[in-house]
Amino acid sequence: MSGASAPGRFLTFEGIDGAGKSSQIAGACAWLDARGISLEQTREPGGTPLGEQLRGLLLHEAMHIETEAMLMFAARREHLAQRIAPALTAGRWVVSDRFSDATYAYQVGGRGLDAAKFAALEAWVHPDFQPDLTFLFDLDPAIAAARVASAGAAPDRFEREQRDFFERVRAAYLVRAAAAPERFCVIDASRPPADIAAKIGATLAERFFT
């Protein structure tokens, strides 16, 4: 599978917990739908029945950091095989709430996983394949934590992490974005939702509809 040869497009949304990406995904999908794009909306970890079972473990069961990284990639392998590759091959677009950039940010940046082990897993599971475009929602972890708290849901294993964990995750995301500036659109997630939606629409228009 190759991003360059796939007729569909693969878009991902990334950021620390509470940055606001989920709130914008539906709007982005509606924007694409209005332009006649057939698409699938999905998420990681998850996106398949097995992936959703792995998500339950990953978000709620304590485990070794390498187990965590390998389960993220196991769920991703299934996601690629069952959802992402078939959709792209059929010409549909795929919009995913997170992909491998999240593993780099959370497991390498946040938890301290050896970057070489991340690179080996990435090269095994999706060699020569990356999203066509990634929206990175960049936000001060203090603001993100306040948003998560005000949303009122019971926090999962990641959302219970301390502020310094999210500082490291945020920094790792920005390193990853700086390494592939042609793929990333970094969004100032402190802006009002309407401004962010306008930025996403303008970026999609410029990248795919001009």
Ligand SMILES: Nc1ncnc2c1ncn2[C@@H]1O[C@H](COP(=O)(O)OP(=O)(O)OP(=O)(O)O)[C@@H](O)[C@H]1O
């Ligand atoms: N631009 C914004 N300004 C202020 N509040 C926002 C903004 N975007 C989202 N929120 C609010 O912040 C909370 C978290 O938003 P959302 O669930 O979209 O974040 P997320 O990045 O998907 O988080 P998670 O990864 O934990 O699911 C929600 O209560 C949402 O209404």
Ligand SMILES: Cc1cn([C@H]2C[C@H](O)[C@@H](COP(=O)(O)O)O2)c(=O)[nH]c1=O
């Ligand atoms: C794909 C992926 C995800 N995570 C973490 C990041 C979040 O805290 C949760 C997913 O929940 P959300 O509803 O998307 O916020 O999982 C991770 O640590 N590594 C990954 O590869």
